[in-house]
Amino acid sequence: xxxxxxxxxxxxxxxxxxxxxxxxxxxxxxxxxxxxxxxxxxxxxxxxxxxxxxxxxxxxxxxxxxxxxxxxxxxxxxxxxxxxxxxxxxxxxxxxxxxxxxxxxxxxxxxx
Amino acid sequence: xxxxxxxxxxxxxxxxxxxxxxxxxxxxxxxxxxxxxxxxxxxxxxxxxxxxxxxxxxxxxxxxxxxxxxxxxxxxxxxxxxxxxxxxxxxxxxxxxxxxxxxxxxxxxx
Numbered sequence: 001x002x003x004x005x006x007x008x009x010x011x012x013x014x015x016x017x018x019x020x021x022x023x024x025x026x027x028x029x030x031x032x033x034x035x036x037x038x039x040x041x042x043x044x045x046x047x048x049x050x051x052x053x054x055x056x057x058x059x060x061x062x063x064x065x066x067x068x069x070x071x072x073x074x075x076x077x078x079x080x081x082x083x084x085x086x087x088x089x090x091x092x093x094x095x096x097x098x099x100x101x102x103x104x105x106x107x108x109x110x111x112x
Numbered sequence: 113x114x115x116x117x118x119x120x121x122x123x124x125x126x127x128x129x130x131x132x133x134x135x136x137x138x139x140x141x142x143x144x145x146x147x148x149x150x151x152x153x154x155x156x157x158x159x160x161x162x163x164x165x166x167x168x169x170x171x172x173x174x175x176x177x178x179x180x181x182x183x184x185x186x187x188x189x190x191x192x193x194x195x196x197x198x199x200x201x202x203x204x205x206x207x208x209x210x211x212x213x214x215x216x217x218x219x220x221x222x
Contacts, residue, residue: 056209101158102155103157
């Protein structure tokens with residue numbers, strides 16, 4: 001079974017903190033994605049990566065950065081957490097454009 | 113920003129009803145259209161991946177069609193059951209990205 005694992009289910013951080021959300025997949029997938037999910041807005045694409053060290057901005061990259069030093073790991077970084085980044089964050093991976101994506105269990109981040 | 117739109121936003125049906133949802137997407141630079149089912153407290157799971165104009169896919173009581181020239185896909189559920197209650201998401205793939213619509217939330221009443 002493909003497994004996509006996010007490091008935390010729930011996280012509470014203070015405004016201004018640097019926050020790392022980790023995502024690891026075990027199926028040698030090229031593509032990895034980070035989304036945030038807010039009520040009524042669906043899944044919005046933050047960043048995606050199609051290879052090691054390759055990354056592209058999605059639709060809402062402001063306030064975020066990413067790192068992909070190894071193929072299996074894609075990290076989302078909140079440089080200076082703000083309350084408007086309180087959300088559910090979902091990581092996904094897929095083999096290629098024509099392949100289904102597999103999702104992690106989500107991280108509910110609260111910034112206070 | 114690429115617009116992927118789904119309608120309706122929510123749907124309440126009785127057990128046994130058949131229903132369908134719509135996903136519209138940009139018709140240029142199409143690579144693939146995905147459908148996912150997302151149950152509460154779980155992760156989204158893939159239903160279908162479609163890449164060719166005219167594609168029709170079926171899994172049990174659920175089927176989907178694809179029209180890439182006009183930029184839409186339909187998802188059909190025949191004889192809805194309470195366990196079909198979930199949010200149904202479509203995702204458009206242009207290149208290495210994957211962008212989702214806001215979803216259709218289906219509630220099936222026994």
